[in-house]
Amino acid sequence: MAELFAKLDALPVTLKHLLMGLLPGATPEWLVSVVSAVLTITPILAVFPLMFALTTVIERKGLGRIQNRIGPNRVGIPLTDIRLYGFGQFIADGIKSLIKEDVVPRAADKVVHFLAPIALLIPVLLTYSVLPFGKSMVPLDLPQTGLLFFFAVGASTELSVFMAGWSSRNKYSLLGAMRAIAQMVSYEIPLILSSLTVVMITGTLSLTAIVQSQSGVHFGFLHNWHLFTPWGLVGFFLFLTAAAAEANRTPFDLPEAESEIIAGYFTEYSGFKFAIFFLAEYLGLFAMCGLGITLFLGGWLPPLNIAPLTWIPSWCWFLGKLSALIVLFIWLRGTLPRLRTDQLMAFAWKFLLPMTLINLVVAALWYLLRDSLPLYARWPLCFAMLAVPYWLLGRGFEAKFTKREYRYA
């Protein structure tokens, strides 16, 4: 029984080896490596854009329910009465964006305007190459620099946003790009600092090794995910907040802010280029969620080390956790209002940054006290060291927000 499940777990890897075996024996070496790379990339390019397509439908339906509407429920299989609860919507949307006219403003800088969506999508897709999707399922294992690669490639999206906003020659676009860059630069610091705690504890930048480090077991059944430690718990929520800002999700969607500056930096994009921006934004969010899962939620490990849960294939766990986080972000979008620019900046620099710095100190303390204090004393002590500053910083914010003072930024 367990053997069958192990086979199911390794199914994608087995499939790849099977397909590689079909190559004729006389194939040159460079062609073998190219075929191997293509076979690794294809599932990523198939699964995540499909997930994006489904997410758009689920998001519209979910937001509809939250706002007491029905949401899309018409599109099903054409020429029949089958409606699939509206889940054919994304195909219709895709066809629509493909056949729409691609309007480029006359004043626009044509070359930069054309390159911007490409320069945004490629780094976002590259970030997927280091995420471990399942047991021995990582497209590109960088044992010395995995996490650094993720952040380095992710950081280059900021320039693409600038390219899009500047080349459009539109005030709204430039304003949106400025807002986006200011926000991404500010929130990148808490994002990286909150992930650094994990690097401090595990002592490695390799994402596979970070997942492996969470595979130990507490009390015989509970996996020691980093989420279950005080610094991991706080770190995960700090990470998630910064990730939402980095992916321009509500409540941090000022760069797009349809009700203020139309769509921000991609106002002047239409047709399929607009769809590419949309795709890149969602894929960026999925990649951030994937990194959060890898760092704090045990990657592809099940929460409990008990028989029925360990039978589920590791890649199903990863995709399941990813779906749960996506639903959480849809829920947040339906619940929270948008921040003002000054609130956004104050939140990043006066709340998130101090909290991540305190979290780094607490993680170091957690590591140093591992032999001298038992778990039941260490956990509450470290948690209190985080809860008290949280309360104090939060109180400081409350006092600031009671007096309404408008500063236009």
Place this chain on the structure above:
Amino acid sequence: MTLPFAIIAGLTVGSAIAAMSLRNLVHCALSLVLTFAGLAGLYLQLNAEFVGFTQILVYVGAVSILIVFAILLTRSTEPKDEPATVTPWIGIAVAISAFLTMALAVLASPVGKRAASPMGEVSVKTLGQKLMTDYVLPLEVMALLLTAAMLGAVIIAMKDKEGSR
């Protein structure tokens, strides 16, 4: 010379030339970013993964944004139609002499003749220990420099605010 090296080197040099010769400042900045990325590619070719990715993180991610903001906030980005008035010959002469001096210095130095040290496992721990022991002075000097720059920025911003009142 391998094919990847030729491609990366060509890209780096080509984008560097574009960064110098294009008339629109933002285009120059974008070409310069391509040069930074090409340099990162050269580091990766030398198996210096950490340095290569740090180069991308710092230069492509942060320095480029700084340059672009500086251009946007200080002057109009509209390209001027008039041709360049400065003759490039003096600059070319200075560049060639500087390159020759550096190349001769590198060739004469004993670094090239030294056998390559064995590739050790570069872990985060060894990096941290090196930074905190052998290279602590450069680190502290850099920290001081950055703090001074930050203080300067804060002072400039504060003066601006007082003036507007």
